[in-house]
Amino acid sequence: MSSVLNIPIINYHKISDQSDIGITSRKPRDFQNDLTVLVDLGYQTITFRDLALERSLPPKPVILTFDDGYQSVLENAYPLMEKFGFKGVVYMPTDFIGKTNDWDVQFAGMRFGHLSQDDLRFLHRQGFEIGSHGCSHRSLTDMKLDEARKELETSKAKLEAILSDTVYSISYPFGRFNIPVLQFAKKSGYRFGVTAIFFRAGQWNGYNPLALRRLNIYRMDSRKAVELKLRKQFHSFFAYRDWLIQKGSLATVLWQKWFRTK
Numbered sequence: 374m375s376s377v378l379n380i381p382i383i384n385y386h387k388i389s390d391q392s393d394i395g396i397t398s399r400k401p402r403d404f405q406n407d408l409t410v411l412v413d414l415g416y417q418t419i420t421f422r423d424l425a426l427e428r429s430l431p432p433k434p435v436i437l438t439f440d441d442g443y444q445s446v447l448e449n450a451y452p453l454m455e456k457f458g459f460k461g462v463v464y465m466p467t468d469f470i471g472k473t474n475d476w477d478v479q480f481a482g483m484r485f486g487h488l489s490q491d492d493l494r495f496l497h498r499q500g501f502e503i504g505s506h507g508c509s510h511r512s513l514t515d516m517k518l519d520e521a522r523k524e525l526e527t528s529k530a531k532l533e534a535i536l537s538d539t540v541y542s543i544s545y546p547f548g549r550f551n552i553p554v555l556q557f558a559k560k561s562g563y564r565f566g567v568t569a570i571f572f573r574a575g576q577w578n579g580y581n582p583l584a585l586r587r588l589n590i591y592r593m594d595s596r597k598a599v600e601l602k603l604r605k606q607f608h609s610f611f612a613y614r615d616w617l618i619q620k621g622s623l624a625t626v627l628w629q630k631w632f633r634t635k
């Protein structure tokens with residue numbers, strides 16, 4: 374069986390022509406190109422649910438994840454993926470189901486809609502996996518441990534009630550985790566957890582199924598860059614650039630920490 378640690382996991386946020394101040398929104402046309410690169414390289418999508426249920430896997434599995442549960446996943450990504458027979462994993466911060474984003478400082482003044490309960494049920498019926506992205510989209514390592522435990526448990530229970538199904542995986546907000554968070558995630562019944570850590574050449578993932586590495590594809594990534602990333606010829610330029618981008622998301626964490634009391 375191919376180990377989960379060797380399966381490439383690609384992360385997206387919004388799939389939209391609408392540009393935001395951040396760079397995580399990928400244009401639908403570029404996203405479609407990414408899908409053709411995956412097909413050309415022989416990849417087929419699976420979900421963590423498939424792994425948890427020990428379903429038989431295709432020879433070259435890949436996992437496509439979408440953080441933050443934006444409506445653009447349903448509107449723009451899903452129709453393209455359906456054409457290719459692809460499915461993905463959507464990570465939803467449960468406090469924002471059916472609402473707009475007001476948690477992300479990067480998009481100050483810009484509002485993007487989140488998926489509704491019905492949207493989540495629809496995607497789930499189409500074979501997509503719906504995973505937790507916490508409740509409030511705050512960093513789990515920058516709050517009291519008891520609060521972090523509640524976020525892990527409550528978000529899981531809420532999604533399970535909506536979907537009438539087990540939730541198997543979590544994407545830690547801002548990719549931030551530590552040992553206690555991993556332990557609580559495991560205790561709460563999560564089987565897989567994804568982070569925002571870029572990978573180094575020849576190493577896709579970490580060694581813990583609750584702290585898996587992901588490859589981010591950003592707005593400006595060319596077809597060549599996507600191919601390089603997927604072929605694991607991860608040029609140090611991309612590694613360094615993506616690391617800087619991850620550092621950039623720290624600004625949001627600090628903003629939440631200092632200016633928001635909850």
Ligand SMILES: [Zn+2]
Nearest residue numbers: 440441546547
């Ligand atoms: Zn997020």
